Amino acid sequence: MNALQAEAAVTFKGISKVFFSKTGATPVIGDLNLDIGEGEFFSLLGPSGCGKTTALRMIAGFEHPSGGELLLGGHPVKGIPPHKRDVNIVFQSYALFPHMDVYDNIEYGLRRKGVARLERRRRVEEVLDLVQLRDLSKRRPAALSGGQQQRVALARALVNRPRVLLLDEPLAALDAKLRATMQTELRRIQQEVGITFVFVTHDQHEAFAMSDRIAILNAGRLEQVGSPADLYHRPASRFVADFVGHSNFFTGLVSTRGDRSFIGIADGEFIWLPATGAQGGSAVLVRPENIELMLRDGVDRHGDPQGDLCRVKATVIERQFLGSHHCIKARTGSGEIVTCEARAAHPGIVPGIEIWVTWHPDQSTTIPDQPGVSTSLEMEKQS
Ligand SMILES: Nc1ncnc2c1ncn2[C@@H]1O[C@H](COP(=O)(O)OP(=O)(O)OP(=O)(O)O)[C@@H](O)[C@H]1O
Numbered sequence: 001m002n003a004l005q006a007e008a009a010v011t012f013k014g015i016s017k018v019f020f021s022k023t024g025a026t027p028v029i030g031d032l033n034l035d036i037g038e039g040e041f042f043s044l045l046g047p048s049g050c051g052k053t054t055a056l057r058m059i060a061g062f063e064h065p066s067g068g069e070l071l072l073g074g075h076p077v078k079g080i081p082p083h084k085r086d087v088n089i090v091f092q093s094y095a096l097f098p099h100m101d102v103y104d105n106i107e108y109g110l111r112r113k114g115v116a117r118l119e120r121r122r123r124v125e126e127v128l129d130l131v132q133l134r135d136l137s138k139r140r141p142a143a144l145s146g147g148q149q150q151r152v153a154l155a156r157a158l159v160n161r162p163r164v165l166l167l168d169e170p171l172a173a174l175d176a177k178l179r180a181t182m183q184t185e186l187r188r189i190q191q192e193v194g195i196t197f198v199f200v201t202h203d204q205h206e207a208f209a210m211s212d213r214i215a216i217l218n219a220g221r222l223e224q225v226g227s228p229a230d231l232y233h234r235p236a237s238r239f240v241a242d243f244v245g246h247s248n249f250f251t252g253l254v255s256t257r258g259d260r261s262f263i264g265i266a267d268g269e270f271i272w273l274p275a276t277g278a279q280g281g282s283a284v285l286v287r288p289e290n291i292e293l294m295l296r297d298g299v300d301r302h303g304d305p306q307g308d309l310c311r312v313k314a315t316v317i318e319r320q321f322l323g324s325h326h327c328i329k330a331r332t333g334s335g336e337i338v339t340c341e342a343r344a345a346h347p348g349i350v351p352g353i354e355i356w357v358t359w360h361p362d363q364s365t366t367i368p369d370q371p372g373v374s375t376s377l378e379m380e381k382q383s
């Protein structure tokens, strides 16, 4: 048993889940193996329908695995009902009691557990401070904003001091600005209380903003688990690369010249692979911010790209000013549309102009070529 397993707050051991109905069996999760460490802010991230809520409901005890074993704090939880598991769940809908004020909503769970009056008061006041709602403790939910209601729901779960707090898209109903504020708040609160948070979202930015680690699910399968930086810089699959930020992909057969490997696109166009480049068929991912645009008309002050840069030809077809950057679209020789986000105005880069798309080989990431992978490219110029 390694250190992580010894400390895991939640362990999925070969978990599968199949829903049965009159119309047949629907497999939703297959062979999920995952350790969520004690005190981690851990996110389950993936597109709609990939099984995030189902995974969360299995931790809470509202759904039962069809196969495999689920452990909390190293102990199997099979047969333990939801209210006896040391976990609490915060739903997207908040589910506050409308006829109770903020204080009573938060206190309710402690009353039901028979916690003594003075202790109840101490704990409610503690979480009211934590979520910064002490001034509103006598208000009813209807007189609160969405963000305030969200904080009451959070306080109501935290007051029970669960070992694990489960959050199912709790910020989805909030507007973009409030959501960003609540992300910072959630992270602060999680760090203050040190409880393991398992946060479900389909929003990459939300997961990145808060999480220590993220598991990416795709159709009930675990694609990759790692820190946001791992997922961004070392995606294990095309799916992860596409899901996490903008991705630029090139595919082709790997050739070698001397001690260097490259994918040849067309005459004069090379994608040099990192020193440990793949063999056979390969897909190269380049993040938009690592790409530089250069003019090809011979008067560009940069001149021709250096021979050690990766370079692909493209022709500009469209540009838009989007406030923080310019969005430039171009077409490669193979007909793929390239999207560029340039911080600088690049007045010379206008529709009809031929450009080089370039980047340093160290900034390529090779991932195994997968069926259905097409050559597409988006790029961003930062200068
Ligand atoms: N009780 C059920 N019976 C049959 N199928 C179900 C049941 N609950 C969920 N499913 C199916 O299981 C799959 C996963 O559902 P789940 O709610 O876990 O997805 P999700 O990742 O949370 O999606 P979303 O981001 O839309 O909330 C979906 O295809 C869904 O239709």
Ligand SMILES: [Mg+2]
Pocket (backbone or CB within 6 Å): 052, 053, 054
């Ligand atoms: Mg869901």
